[in-house]
Amino acid sequence: MKLNSAAKKYGLSLAAAMLVSGCVNTTVPTKAESPKPDDLLNATLWMQNSVEYKANVRNIFHLAKIQLDDALKNKRRTALPDMQKPGYMKLPPAIILDCDETILDNSKYEAYLIKTGQGYSSTTWKKYVQNKVAEAMPGAVEFTRYAASRGVEVFYVTNRKKVSEQATYENMRALGFPMGNGKTDTLLTKGEKPEWGSAKGNRDAMIAKRYRVLLMLGDNFGDFTDKASGNLKQREAAYREYMSHWGTDWFVLPNPAYGSFESSAFGRNYHLSPAQRRQKKIDVLNSWSGK
Template identity: 40%
Template sequence: MSLLRWGLTALTVVSLAACSTAQLRTEPPAQPAVVGAPAHDNLNATLWIQSAAEYEGSVRSVFNAARHALDEALEDPSWIALPHGESSAGFESKPPAIIADADETLIDNSAFQARGVIEDRGYTHESWVEWVNAQAARAIPGAVEFAQYADSRGVTIFYVTNRDAPDEYEATVANLRQLGFPVAADASNVLLRGDARAPAREKGERRRWIDRNYRVVQMFGDNLGDFLDGINSDVATRQALIAPYADWWGRRWFMLPNPTYGSWYNAVLRSCETDSDPRSCVRSSLRHDY
């Protein structure tokens, strides 16, 4: 996944028992932002990421499955992981590449989330930039090993993240290198939001830029926008967007769990545009039909 700037919160979601969420960074919604719950609502979600063996098991499962799928992809020149309509003709003869988000996909920012919980505050741009410049993000378990394996197979990994260029570029490149991720000598395989080569906000333009010279065989993210454009919509529309790709998950596309923030929360908020109590509105979205 991959990041995302607006301070919003989240409740229990993504099939994680007792993992509540908080006022953190998400894609900006089409409607004005709504004030949500206090930052300490993110306690369980952050604690789960930092301490649960179940979290490590889930992310290692993703990267172990991805390694086997990568071997299969490299044997099949017709294998492509870009969304329908994004790949150009003749991709079969191009060298293989992987597109991966950074935050909560390859690197772990839970210490930043934890500081917000401890200090009972939400996301601010200033605190986020301070965190990025500290270059203190850790690797997601299994991520470096997978990236190095892909590199050993001759696969170029492109880090396509919605961290902002140019302000967060140098620190992001340095953090990735420190952790052992394969980064080109000129860092040309790191594409932040606002990159002059493909400056559009959504990631589709950056994916198409990569497609010019590479065959994209896998994609990784923690947010739907890491795989598809047009995801800033309601819950039903997002479900319809992924319907044609049901059998791609776990083979071409790999989603990392992130219960702390994401555009999924904005999708729920769309039903709360005029609600004076958005947290109550979001709670009413929970299924309890038994």
């Protein structure tokens, strides 16, 4: 059936009105934007979801427990031979642990950075710490409680700041970590004393004056020696210098998300953009030629 001229005019007018009013969707569907590159993604995915990571961490705490028992029997053993004074064999035993990514799992914070497209900032980190949502690393509570049951003082030397010490203490206590008897400060934070900066050597030395330090556990080279602040070649030399400690009285927890291993690759120049840092990291890789 053919439409008369009046009907045609009415149809055209109706279509125009619908376009103006937005009743007709003329938007062409577009593909969802791809996630932006983020160096934290695979590391955080592995730490949160892989059984390999959980097993790796438990392996380390299991080995540390074996070495702890041996060190309790052998009074000459110490994890800080350069800091212990003559007669240290008669001192009460202690162990020193870092907190973040050693006994406290902060992968929720890393996941937050990934999902919001942000980089680390002291503002968001402080808010996260104050929320007291960090979880315990697999086997960490059991290991520290075992050490305490053997009469070993458990010290936590962390670069969380003094302002966050109370929140950290409450978070750790709620998770079941031994936090001392109230007479000894066992949670030693950055800035708690004016001389306590990022380097941990002075805090370790203070403990070594009063205790025989049996073991040290951390996720970063700087948790064991202040020589961690060197360049890549210097760090490699220091690693080899302390070879006898690894797996005996120094235990490193895996942390592929962040640490001095990453910052040393771009010269600790945090003014560089994420893309520039990534390029610096690529530049130091030892690559197959492809031939």
